[in-house]
Amino acid sequence: DATRxxxxxxxxxxxxxxxESDSPAMSQFKADIRKAAGGKDVPLNMHMLTGYMSADLFLSIAAKAGKDLSVESFQKxxxxxxxxxxxxxxRAEPKGQKESFGCGALVRLTNGRYEVAVPFRCYPPIPFK
Structure with a gap:
């Protein structure tokens, strides 16, 4: 209570x-996590989303590489x-290896719950130094 x-x-x-977003992509993420958890609602965390989006990036690149997937076709x-x-x-590669994707949202903790204060949006990226 004191921390809250x-x-x-x-x-x-x-x-x-x-x-807290109600976008179709977030709804799909939540449904996929629920399915992976055996139908249970589990607390969502950043690590789940990181793994999910890493797998999504891999599969998206693999699909672009085509049905004859190889190391070379994947790299290309x-x-x-x-x-x-x-x-x-x-997302963009290889640019994303040196620059963030430049997207973000602000959430505010209010009465023990997060509320979207500024919706998720992409901005021009700032290169890493």
Whole structure:
């Protein structure tokens, strides 16, 4: 209770779509996690989303590489890969190895629950130094 009260009103930057979002992509993520958990509702966390989106990126590049998947065809597909509208925003490789995807949302902790303060959106990326 003391921690909840101390953190009430705190705003957090997320570089992925908030779990509180009702987008089709977030609904699919939640359904897939529920299915993987044997039909149970489990607390969602950033590690689940990171793994989910890493697998999604791999499968998206593999699909672009085609049915004769090899190390070479995968690397070639990855070298020119991009997509938009994912739970982490717009992705591009190999640019994403040196720049963030430039997307984010703000959530505010209010009465023990997160609320979306600023919806998820992509902005021009700032290169890593």
């Amino acid at each position: 009260q101390a953190l009430d009103g705190v705003v957090v930057l997320l570089q992925f779509q908030p779990f 597909a990855a070298a020119g890969f991009s997509d938009t509208g994912t739970l982490v925003g717009d």
